[in-house]
Amino acid sequence: xxxxxxxxxxxxxxxxxxxxxxxxxxxxxxxxxxxxxxxxxxxxxxxxxxxxxxxxxxxxxxxxxxxxxxxxxxxxxxxxxxxxxxxxxxxxxxxxxxxxxxxxxxxxxxxxxxxxxxxxxxxxxxxxxxxxxxxxxxxxxxxxxxxxxxxxxxxxxxxxxxxxxxxxxxxxxxxxxxxxxxxxxxxxxxxxxxxxxxxxxxxxxxxxxxxxxxxxxxxxxxxxxxxxxxxxxxxxxxxxxxxxxxxxxxxxxxxxxxxxxxxxxxxxx
Ligand code: SIN
Ligand code: MN
Numbered sequence: 687x688x689x690x691x692x693x694x695x696x697x698x699x700x701x702x703x704x705x706x707x708x709x710x711x712x713x714x715x716x717x718x719x720x721x722x723x724x725x726x727x728x729x730x731x732x733x734x735x736x737x738x739x740x741x742x743x744x745x746x747x748x749x750x751x752x753x754x755x756x757x758x759x760x761x762x763x764x765x766x767x768x769x770x771x772x773x774x775x776x777x778x779x780x781x782x783x784x785x786x787x788x789x790x791x792x793x794x795x796x797x798x799x800x801x802x803x804x805x806x807x808x809x810x811x812x813x814x815x816x817x818x819x820x821x822x823x824x825x826x827x828x829x830x831x832x833x834x835x836x837x838x839x840x841x842x843x844x845x846x847x848x849x850x851x852x853x854x855x856x857x858x859x860x861x862x863x864x865x866x867x868x869x870x871x872x873x874x875x876x877x878x879x880x881x882x883x884x885x886x887x888x889x890x891x892x893x894x895x896x897x898x899x900x901x902x903x904x905x906x907x908x909x910x911x912x913x914x915x916x917x918x919x920x921x922x923x924x925x926x927x928x929x930x931x932x933x934x935x936x937x938x939x940x941x942x943x944x945x946x947x948x949x950x951x952x953x954x955x
Pocket of ligand 1: 783793828829830899900901912914
């Protein structure tokens with residue numbers, strides 16, 4: 687799949703792009719079904735909510751499961767990532783954020799790139815988040831909130847930053863280490879406004895690693911699962927830092943992904 691010039695311009699200007707119906711309902715169902723094979727208690731790549739009962743996120747799934755590996759090679763997302771990054775790309779992070787009905791917790795205001803720059807040594811923000819909605823995302827079930835154009839601010843100092851050197855668990859928790867403060871958010875919103883892109887399962891949201899974003903706790907009876915693939919340019923591989931985070935936060939395999947002709951539903955699991 688090829689993004690049009692106006693879609694590419696839109697992404698670069700606003701910091702996000704919403705494409706409805708990029709995946710079929712059957713494909714999203716299969717993407718959900720496969721999570722059953724990932725739910726292993728005690729596995730460090732399964733992140734739990736505070737209650738230790740509900741899954742918050744499945745991480746690094748494409749490195750363990752051939753179906754998800756096939757997904758990251760689908761031209762619909764890999765082709766678009768390569769266009770936006772103007773280079774070959776590899777998967778830096780892969781996660782399925784579950785946000786369980788009634789139980790899914792907050793993702794406080796933050797930017798993603800500050801983690802990758804400060805903690806992993808990624809040189810620049812030449813990477814892109816591609817999020818596939820696995821459930822309908824509505825105003826009720828804790829959709830992402832984004833501040834349009836906030837990516838233009840670059841890395842914003844996170845004044846409340848407090849993080850023990852190698853405590854990566856904070857980076858995926860409801861108490862994030864690099865949170866943006868109220869003043870900063872107010873200023874960014876007064877310039878760019880606030881959006882919460884919504885859509886049916888199968889909708890895809892591209893968002894820039896420097897865009898300020900957040901999501902509320904899910905107090906609805908509806909789950910809100912989204913899958914996020916972060917592609918990084920092969921010309922932007924991290925320069926290793928002393929404290930390296932786990933493989934599912936910083937993929938050590940920087941081999942570029944190659945687009946596959948195998949359709950998602952016929953791929954082997
Ligand atoms: C969310 O799942 O709502 C937040 C995802 C993110 O911050 O990357
Ligand atoms: Mn984020």
